[in-house]
Amino acid sequence: MSEAELHFLTGRMNGAKLAAAGRGELRFPLPVGLVYDEEGATIIDPDAEVAAAVADVFSAFRSAGSAYGVVAAFKGRRFPLRAYGGTWAGELRWGRLTHARVLNILANPAYAGVYVYGRYHSSRIVSPEGRISTKVTELPRAEWPIVIFDHHPGYISWDDYLANATRLAANTTNAGARPPREGAALCQGIITCGSCGRPMSTRYHANGHPAYECSASRADQMATKTCRSIAASSVDDAVAEALLDALNPDEVALALAAADEVAKRRASRSRASELAVERARYEAERAERAFLACEPENRLVARSLEARWEARLELLTEAEKTFATEMAAAPVLPGRAELEALTGDVAALWHARSTTPKDRKRLLRTLVADVTLLPEPDFAKARIGIVWHSGATDEIVVARPLRVTEYRRTDPAAVEFARRHANLSNTDLAELLNAAGYLTGAGRVFDNDAVASLRRYRGVPQPQLLQDGEVTVADIARELGITNGAVIHWISRGWLFARRGLNDQWCIPFGPGVEAACRERAARSAHIHALDSTEPQAAHELTVGEVAALLGISTNVVYYWIERHHVEARRGSSGRLFIAFGPNVEAACRERVALSVHLEAAAHPQTPRHTRNEAV
Numbered sequence: 001m002s003e004a005e006l007h008f009l010t011g012r013m014n015g016a017k018l019a020a021a022g023r024g025e026l027r028f029p030l031p032v033g034l035v036y037d038e039e040g041a042t043i044i045d046p047d048a049e050v051a052a053a054v055a056d057v058f059s060a061f062r063s064a065g066s067a068y069g070v071v072a073a074f075k076g077r078r079f080p081l082r083a084y085g086g087t088w089a090g091e092l093r094w095g096r097l098t099h100a101r102v103l104n105i106l107a108n109p110a111y112a113g114v115y116v117y118g119r120y121h122s123s124r125i126v127s128p129e130g131r132i133s134t135k136v137t138e139l140p141r142a143e144w145p146i147v148i149f150d151h152h153p154g155y156i157s158w159d160d161y162l163a164n165a166t167r168l169a170a171n172t173t174n175a176g177a178r179p180p181r182e183g184a185a186l187c188q189g190i191i192t193c194g195s196c197g198r199p200m201s202t203r204y205h206a207n208g209h210p211a212y213e214c215s216a217s218r219a220d221q222m223a224t225k226t227c228r229s230i231a232a233s234s235v236d237d238a239v240a241e242a243l244l245d246a247l248n249p250d251e252v253a254l255a256l257a258a259a260d261e262v263a264k265r266r267a268s269r270s271r272a273s274e275l276a277v278e279r280a281r282y283e284a285e286r287a288e289r290a291f292l293a294c295e296p297e298n299r300l301v302a303r304s305l306e307a308r309w310e311a312r313l314e315l316l317t318e319a320e321k322t323f324a325t326e327m328a329a330a331p332v333l334p335g336r337a338e339l340e341a342l343t344g345d346v347a348a349l350w351h352a353r354s355t356t357p358k359d360r361k362r363l364l365r366t367l368v369a370d371v372t373l374l375p376e377p378d379f380a381k382a383r384i385g386i387v388w389h390s391g392a393t394d395e396i397v398v399a400r401p402l403r404v405t406e407y408r409r410t411d412p413a414a415v416e417f418a419r420r421h422a423n424l425s426n427t428d429l430a431e432l433l434n435a436a437g438y439l440t441g442a443g444r445v446f447d448n449d450a451v452a453s454l455r456r457y458r459g460v461p462q463p464q465l466l467q468d469g470e471v472t473v474a475d476i477a478r479e480l481g482i483t484n485g486a487v488i489h490w491i492s493r494g495w496l497f498a499r500r501g502l503n504d505q506w507c508i509p510f511g512p513g514v515e516a517a518c519r520e521r522a523a524r525s526a527h528i529h530a531l532d533s534t535e536p537q538a539a540h541e542l543t544v545g546e547v548a549a550l551l552g553i554s555t556n557v558v559y560y561w562i563e564r565h566h567v568e569a570r571r572g573s574s575g576r577l578f579i580a581f582g583p584n585v586e587a588a589c590r591e592r593v594a595l596s597v598h599l600e601a602a603a604h605p606q607t608p609r610h611t612r613n614e615a616v
């Protein structure tokens with residue numbers, strides 16, 4: 001078959017293919033979640049688990065709003081994958097849903113019931129080295145050659161598809177503010193996470209400081225315990241130091257000695273060629289002299305002498321050519337002094353302002369093959385592995401500046417210790433921790449507050465507060481529909497027995513007899529039992545704060561008056577106290593203020609007032 005015939009056939013095949021595609025009949029491997037039925041129509045995968053997994057990708061993206069969110073939602077759940085391998089019926093396998101797969105699914109119009117042909121354009125490119133490779137590019141939506149809407153049942157609508165694409169594009173813009181490769185991060189592109197083996201990416205913080213991040217593992221929820229993000233300067237400074245160290249005078253002296261050796265070898269080789277030329281020239285001259293000395297009438301001898309001279313001349317040309325080639329092939333070696341000056345200045349050169357980050361990277365990469373952030377459980381350290389192009393390796397451990405949340409973290413051993421003795425009071429536990437030699441994250445000894453914050457933030461449980469038959473103030477308040485403050489008031493008056501438990505909290509033995517007495521008291525004291533009125537503040541009513549402001553006294557005084565029934569108040573909506581503050585009441589209050597020289601002393605009622613809502 002001729003070349004032309006082949007070309008024609010391919011053209012006809014492509015034409016037929018295009019026609020079939022135009023009708024939406026050209027089949028190609030479907031993405032997972034869609035299959036061909038017996039008639040060749042595209043349908044949603046009848047395997048319910050597969051269909052549900054695909055549908056959940058779209059709903060997860062709807063709620064999470066990012067592909068990373070979808071990956072997180074699928075953590076621990078398997079996801080169907082279909083092997084693309086030229087065969088229609090791709091084998092169904094199960095695996096992990098990766099970030100890249102989520103992006104592919106969201107971008108595939110097939111899930112919106114749309115038939116698209118020509119979403120990808122492939123072209124052959126010939127590299128300058130003569131290698132041929134196929135480059136596949138995704139065409140923008142507007143350039144898709146064949147688009148058939150409502151071609152088959154989909155998981156989402158076309159509008160959903162477009163909305164997803166818009167949302168994804170917006171997400172990418174956030175991350176897309178990556179500076180070009182000229183960025184200051186020295187190890188960008190050559191640093192790998194030694195914990196999970198993935199390349200680390202470079203991210204620039206808002207303040208311009210770059211950091212290396214093991215983001216690929218995080219995106220795919222594959223991050224190991226020691227995968228981390230690290231300030232680029234922590235790594236760069238160490239690597240730069242190693243680099244400059246490698247170029248220090250001692251190392252350079254060794255390199256120069258080697259260079260001298262090379263120069264010497266080269267000189268001896270070219271000297272040999274030079275000698276060969278000299279010898280050839282001498283031979284040629286001798287042949288010439290012999291020819292010239294020959295008598296012209298002795299023609300036969302003369303001819304043979306001439307031939308010999310010519311042969312010698314040829315040998316000379318050859319030797320000269322060899323010498324010239326050798327001299328040309330050897331690149332000019334920089335002089336020793338020149339080299340010394342250059343390497344002596346490397347540090348200065350490295351730090352010079354005129355040296356761009358790109359120059360530094362280039363210099364680094366001429367010597368360093370790659371950099372690895374080795375696994376290091378200690379957050380205060382970073383272990384950096386350097387592989388030199390020479391094959392040598394270096395390992396550097398540097399102290400790493402910690403974030404506040406990292407270095408202010410209490411030693412896990414102390415937390416564990418506290419957890420084992422959680423049932424002590426804060427003060428006792430603090431004493432025990434101090435006795436055991438532990439310090440807080442800030443390096444101080446433990447006290448009540450420090451233990452309280454361990455309980456609050458580090459999951460150290462609260463101690464068992466109550467003994468059998470005991471309840472808390474809040475329990476009683478809830479049970480009787482009164483405020484905590486009312487209960488505390490009863491305790492302070494001695495009407496209700498309570499003991500101070502751990503951390504000074506009230507523990508109240510609450511048997512049936514006590515409960516009945518409490519209920520009776522609550523029913524009797526109308527001013528305590530004010531929670532039933534939920535009327536909002538009326539026009540003639542003022543809050544405690546308003547009364548205090550009006551009279552120029554502390555709110556504590558007003559609470560005290562209410563408690564002593566000098567002023568009547570009701571508890572209204574949202575639990576606030578409202579005082580019917582008519583002219584008579586105001587006059588009485590002002591008189592009381594004027595009369596009370598000990599107002600300040602009396603202004604601190606015994607009933608502790610924790611919050612506004614608890615006051616009686």
Ligand SMILES: [Zn+2]
Pocket residue numbers: 193194195196197198214217223224226227228
């Ligand atoms: Zn990692």
